[in-house]
Ligand SMILES: Cc1cc2nc3c(=O)[nH]c(=O)nc-3n(C[C@H](O)[C@H](O)[C@H](O)COP(=O)(O)O)c2cc1C
Ligand code: SF4
């Protein structure tokens with residue numbers, strides 16, 4: 076194919092990948108059809124850099140590909156057994172931190188956390204479950220917020236701020252006490268101006284934000300990740 | 316009236332708003348004062364502050380929930396926080412805290428029924444040379460013992476305002492035991508600024524270069540390089556920030572510099588400001604040191620009178636520079652320079668994605684230099700006395716001297732200044748360490764050194780340090796010490812990235828499991844794997860260094876944990892007897908029958 080001779084390139088796992096100034100390693104990779112696992116990144120919003128699934132090795136040093144600007148002469152290792160095993164450990168950490176009862180979850184089959192776990196060959200949570208008590212908020216007439224499944228990716232925070240212009244969501248607490256909060260003195264989603272038509276209602280990678288009365292409309296077995304790999308789905312433009 | 320109802324909240328907050336205006340970067344300072352008024356941050360205050368600043372409520376709640384000294388639930392009118400640094404622990408703080416709670420019929424972490432008092436623990440308060448220590452409503456209590464706690468209990472019962480307590484309770488000594496050029500030689504205020512103006516900024520930058528001065532806050536970056544990068548970065552305004560967060564447990568040398576050498580530090584900032592072209596500087600003072608605020612404000616005022624701060628400094632037309640002090644509120648991560656900048660902007664102390672670096676995009680996205688207190692003091696000396704003089708001290712890659720904060724098992728804890736290159740043997744002799752067995756160099760994030768390595772020396776090429784030097788004698792339970800460190804990291808993780816937020820918790824659980832006698836060889840492998848993930852996948856230095864003490868112990872001190880391990884290959888993390896703890900608490904039982912055999 077060959078990019079124009081003038082354009083700048085990096086290599087990812089030996090493949091030449093062109094980039095333009097201002098693009099991150101992730102941007103360049105996705106544009107070139109190279110998959111780097113990611114959970115907190117969605118090209119529609121400002122990069123965030125918190126889940127760390129997208130960490131790659133650049134000239135021997137680990138870097139967060141969704142926030143790191145691409146630069147000439149970067150030699151990037153991505154799809155290596157070492158990195159994938161570390162990524163699997165991160166997904167396991169997210170599983171034990173929250174309360175993910177996949178068989179009982181309406182998002183099962185549509186959940187990117189679950190799909191990332193499949194992609195990375197995760198067979199068990201490995202670590203001890205934290206069983207943190209977390210709240211379920213059903214106060215909104217159209218939307219459930221189940222913090223048991225929140226992985227703190229802040230996609231809803233960004234979507235509400237950047238696209239909906241509403242700031243319905245925010246982050247409070249610290250360390251393991253970090254938690255999603257909503258913009259209401261009562262702390263209840265029903266007391267915010269959140270709407271089911273908001274962008275933020277459709278970006279959650281897990282089942283933490285669910286539209287009510289949609290449950291099991293698409294039967295298990297026919298859902299997104301039941302017949303496609305996360306590496307295919309996340310490469311589609313405007314996936315949700 | 317319920318403590319949760321605040322009909323007058325707007326009137327109560329009005330003077331705070333008056334002092335700070337409507338800029339959102341004052342949010343943390345506003346919240347600190349709200350905490351003082353209400354003894355927590357009521358939901359109504361969050362709504363009111365958000366409306367005043369014109370920011371979403373979530374922004375205010377986010378900040379209020381991040382810092383340890385702010386609290387979303389009521390704490391007592393008197394809030395006593397015992398320092399849980401490892402040296403305070405060795406000096407008996409856990410027992411003292413139990414004694415105090417027992418005396419006042421209180422449970423740690425709970426508020427007394429009359430809302431008068433609450434007692435809890437807090438990360439190192441920087442008084443390791445005069446512990447056991449605590450904070451009462453932010454004021455440091457030193458040299459605690461039963462007698463003093465009896466007195467304190469009486470003062471609280473009598474509702475005496477903290478400002479009227481006997482001053483001896485709050486006495487903080489410098490304890491300078493050994494001084495070199497930085498601490499020992501006289502310094503005439505203004506000398507460094509005069510020399511800088513005389514020889515030009517460019518020439519002074521060359522002196523910094525010649526001095527070889529490297530940052531004293533831990534990373535050891537060249538000061539000349541940092542300052543030149545910032546100097547040439549385009550921006551509307553440039554800023555210089557003095558990092559006085561000093562959160563690394565066991566470090567207290569910046570406390571002494573700020574108490575007795577503030578002039579030298581301010582002078583370093585002013586020289587730096589001249590070189591990078593800043594008109595405004597910030598001193599980010601950790602919340603634990605708020606007792607120094609008044610004295611520092613006075614030092615700044617004196618410098619303004621002397622023409623060393625303000626407009627046209629020393630008569631130089633257009634050389635305008637002033638310093639503002641911002642207080643932290645209990646967050647170790649805010650010592651990390653980009654988290655510090657976020658905090659200065661009134662946000663959660665969450666480290667930024669880099670690049671861009673602060674030298675190009677720092678405070679309010681403008682070019683910013685962040686330097687440690689000691690670095691700035693060195694810079695003032697160099698500006699006054701030249702770079703060569705400084706470079707003549709120390710070793711090839713580590714010029715000058717280093718101030719150590721020495722504490723733990725030694726006869727003379729305190730502040731020691733040495734030229735770089737000094738060996739641990741020499742230091743241990745000087746501070747009167749009895750039968751030393753291990754030294755934690757540079758705090759929990761640093762290196763755990765065994766007695767076989769006491770020939771090693773303090774320097775960037777061998778044992779780099781931000782200043783902490785904690786001595787442990789033979790017979791100390793190293794596993795317990797490491798347990799203290801991993802609890803610290805789990806408590807201080809900012810929670811942004813997965814490997815550190817979850818990893819520090821897992822690490823804590825496994826070390827606790829081993830310390831409780833339930834560990835196996837399998838758990839050691841788990842710790843190594845976790846350490847690897849945190850070191851290589853974390854977002855910032857906190858996560859990168861959090862496994863250091865564990866990995867050092869595994870490698871160098873097998874005796875510390877081997878005897879604790881079970882002879883099995885694997886033992887479940889679930890602890891049956893531990894699960895009965897809640898039931899025991901509810902029923903108030905702790906007898907043999909309330910435990911599994
Ligand atoms: C978790 C963490 C905590 C830190 N705490 C401090 C601190 O309390 N004081 C300090 O000067 N530097 C601290 N640093 C280092 C700063 O990020 C930064 O490197 C330093 O302030 C630069 O100043 P220097 O070049 O003068 O050393 C910390 C770094 C990390 C990762
Ligand atoms: S609710 Fe969903 S989108 Fe929002 S932070 Fe949690 S996991 Fe991410």
Ligand code: SF4
Pocket residue numbers: 648666807808809810811812813815816853854855856857858859
């Ligand atoms: S490494 Fe820890 S402290 Fe640093 S960003 Fe991640 S969670 Fe926060």
Ligand code: FES
Pocket residue numbers: 112113114115116123124125126127128129130139140141142
């Ligand atoms: S995708 Fe890059 S850190 Fe989450």
Ligand code: FES
Pocket residue numbers: 175176177180181182183184186187188189224281282283
């Ligand atoms: S399947 Fe429900 S959160 Fe992943």
